[in-house]
Amino acid sequence: MALLEVRDLSISFPGGSGRGSALSKAVDGVSFDVEAGQVAGLVGESGSGKSVTSLAVMGLLPHTARVGGSASFDGRDLLAMPERELEGVRGRDVAMVFQDPMTSLNPVVTVGTQITEVLRRHTGASRRAARDEAGELLARVGIPAPVRRLREYPHQLSGGMRQRAMIAIALACSPKLLIADEPTTALDVTIQAQVLELMGELVRERGTAMLLITHDLGVVAGLCDTVTVMYSGRVVERAERHELFARPRHRYTSGLLASVPRLDAPRGQRLQPIPGTPRDVIGWDAGCAFAPRCSAADDACRGTELPLVQDPTASGRHLLRCAHPVPDQRADEPADEQERSA
Amino acid sequence: MTADATGAPDGQHDVLLSARGVAVHYPGRGSLLRRPAPVRAVDGVDLDVRRGETYGLVGESGCGKSTLGRALLRLTEPTAGSVVLDGVDLRSLEPEALRRARRQMQMVFQDPMASLDPRMDVEAAVGEPLRAHGLATGRGERGRRVRELLGLVGLPASAATRYPHEFSGGQRQRIGIARALAVEPSLVVADEPVSALDVSVQAQVLNLLEDLQTQLGLTYVLIAHDLAVVRHTSDRVGVMYLGGVVEEAESDDLYSQPLHPYTLSLMSAVPVPDPVVEDTRERILLTGDLPSPADPPSGCRFHTRCPFVQPTRCADERPVLRELGMPGVGAPPVRAGGSPHRVACHWAEAIRDGQLRPNASAHDPAATAPA
Structure with missing residues (x-):
């Protein structure tokens, strides 16, 4: 049994382009598995439904969305789970990294507090222990001077560092499954290479399962074990x-x-x-x-x-x-x- | 610095645009006790763009490539240097003369939705530059010309009466291109023309740009962060880092033998959609982030992140763009019709010849062993 088994997932939103009662289908009958210690890639362009799929798995779609099918994580269906129970899973067992860290980090809360928040909530660590752990996490994702960075706000970090801070938050509770939605799309290639290397290490060393959502075939070629193409x-x-x-x-x-x-293709083709x-x-x-x-x-x-x-x-x-x-x-x-x- | 459109290093070529020592410094933020240091967005760039070629400017965000592109057209006022387009020194032009000169040079922007007025239909948007330059006067004549331009970029004539929001991203970019071409410019600066488009649509626009160049004899400066796009489209490429060009070569030479450590790491970082390539190649990972252009590192600007950094010269001597000597010989012979491969690195020969390895010192005998 795979760690995450998505079966016949369908998502629709009310108010399609037609009449008021019409539903517009964003995702229709999508099934896939994510195994522990593996990276499953979900590839598609805008409108392919790849991002909505990940949001549905995390239970993060707006209430107006109609979701069908199942997403069984460790034997429990995330789609059927009551919100309170889901809150216990999100952030601890399943974590998510989004494309734009500026919109998913809280701009008025320090990076340190945003990491310790997760730790204290899910592991019940003391303030002090959480603080130390947060510093270690930032160091682990390659942020220099981590202790100083803990006191800083998201806007004080560069784009690459913000994304690494997001990954640090996602990793705080050693999740079994990491869902990464275009995690490097907003980054420069040299920074992207650093972040991809880091995520690859995680999967290999900790046996984390990863669902990687991207439009970039190059990223998929380097990191994913299986690739699902959506249209x-x-x-x-x-x-x-x-x-x-x-x-x-x-x-x-x-x-x-x-x-x-392609970078390695002859020119003029x-x-x-x-x-x-x-x-x-x-x-x-x-x-x-x-x-x-x-x-x-x-x-x-x-x-x-x-x-x-x-x-x-x-x-x-x-x-x-x-x-x-x-x-x-x-x-x-x-x-x-x-x-x-x- | 004096501009010399016929001078070295491109004397044998027909140079359309020649920039010398172009700098764009923005006033920085100071504090009560500290004088503001200028942000050196572009800091002394020499560039020659030949008639009919595509010159690619590539680099990561913050390297100054877009600012340089705008400075070349005087859309951003350079703080120093000269830009000569077809023998005319653009920096010496009075506003009205500059406005007239703009007929020769146009720009294509990254986000066509942001660069088209949502309340203007396509005919008005594409016709506006015609009106501004007194071309195709009269409504009937202008309408004909607009439809001709739409045809040129592969849009139906019926598009003329529609509004930007009715089009897809790729179609909007076509409208942006038609608008740029309306005044029959000789130079088009395209700033990230495909990066906002879906992958499957990018190739359409790249092919269109290529066709238009052949058809109309256009000269392009193509600005992009995507090395694969630049490699595919450009005849020559300049790689920028923190306000300066660190390497310049013909596209094929640059990709077959990158010389600057920054180019090396940039190319090793680009993911290739081929698992076989991805599994076997070695990445040169850079450490840290881009330094602030308000406080650029001394010496070589890349030395704070350079995997080949050496204890001497790198931190205190700014390298200039130069052609490399062969091992024990002079400058390499440039093949007929070719152009020099120039690089701004003190240690380029040693890196090329494998005497230096990443993260190793030149004085470490173990590091000089062949790879």
Whole structure:
């Protein structure tokens, strides 16, 4: 049994673009596991539902949201848990790191107090013990002069240090599961490298499970064990990371990989963009939401719902929701030919 | 410093924009007893941009790349130095002459939603620079020109009567580009033109910029924090750190042989969407954060974070951009049509030749063993 098992998660919000009573679906039938000591990546662009998914797991969605399915953590369903019980889990067993530390840290409370607050609440540590522990945590996440920093306010820290302070708060109670939503997107690359290194160490050394939500395929390639690709609220592909990057089968996944400029790619090679925008979707019940942007789309992609199934050509576990997957080949040479003729 | 558009180091090339010693200092915050130290956002940059090329400026937040881009167009007034565009010294121009000169130089901004007036329809927004410069006079003529521009950036003519909020991010960026191109500039400074866009849409805009350059013979200064984007789009690249250019080379040379320790660590930090590469490469992790540009470190500005820092020179002598000598020889021959690879580091040769390893001293014999 995985530490976190999300099953058939669906989230909708009232007041879609249509009439008043209409619900707009943000996430539809999403399932995934996060194992202890592993990093599960959730990848997608804006509107894919990746962030809402993480908020739902933490019970942090507004009350107007309708949430279905289950999120079983250590055998207990977080979605069915009463708020009070959930408060005991949040911050202690499950912690979250958000993209923008400036909006999730309290600007009028010192960094030290924000860390000791968590410790005192969940571990019942004395003020003094919590203070010492907080200093150690800041040192552990690589903040220089940690004891002095404890007395400072968030605005006195640089962006990278704030994010590390957020991670320190998240780690305060040695959570079993860390949910990180675009944890390095607001950071510069050299600082991002430091933070990713730190998070990788955590998972390896402490056996923490991590759910990493990002749009950055590079970050995923370096850190995640399994990768789940979401599009318009549904899972379109999932595989172990080497498998996914070597043999992307869904047209959206392969399209994303072909559209990002790579630092190690020869110059002058033209990028292959995905036409249209993430807004150009059709409902999943009417076929594949990606069909309007997909070069391989035909009648098979419209009209009937497509299931998420095991890729029969894969040796390991590789799930796919596509009527016309990318032909199974080690992509190198044939892909080059396609580009030359294009 | 004197500007010399035909002088070294780019005498053999047709230079469109030439900057010498450009500095932008902002008044800093002092206290009752302390005189405010100026924030040295840009601190003495020399730059030549050749006609028809894309010059990439790359660096992390706070390095001064955006300020430099604005200073090149005199959108931010440089506190020192000269900027010569097509033989005209921009800093000497009176306001009206500068306004007329702006026809030659336009800017594309990061966030098209913030740079387009939400109450102006697309025709008015794209037509505004035409009106300001007295081009395509008459409503009918202007309307025709606006539709032509929309076609150029891949938007339907029907877009003219719609408002910015009706478009997606990528489409809005296309409108921003059409607006910049309306006056037929020769130079376009694009400041993070794709970083606000969805990954799948970025490539569309990058390809569009590339096509427009070929079609219209445009010269670009492309400012970005994303090295992969800069590597893909630029002919030559300048790497900035704390207000100065620390390395400049042709894109291919820079990526095949980065010389400055900052460039090395920057490139080693960029995640590559390939697990095989990610698993095998070695990261050069920097320690600490960017120092304040109000109180930059002495000597080499990077020495406080440099993994190759040496006990001599780094802390007290500011390195200048220079071409490297070959081991025991003079400057390397620049291949035909190529441009020099210049770097501002005292120890660049030793680092290139593997005599220095990260976090080791030059005087430590164990550290000089080949890698």
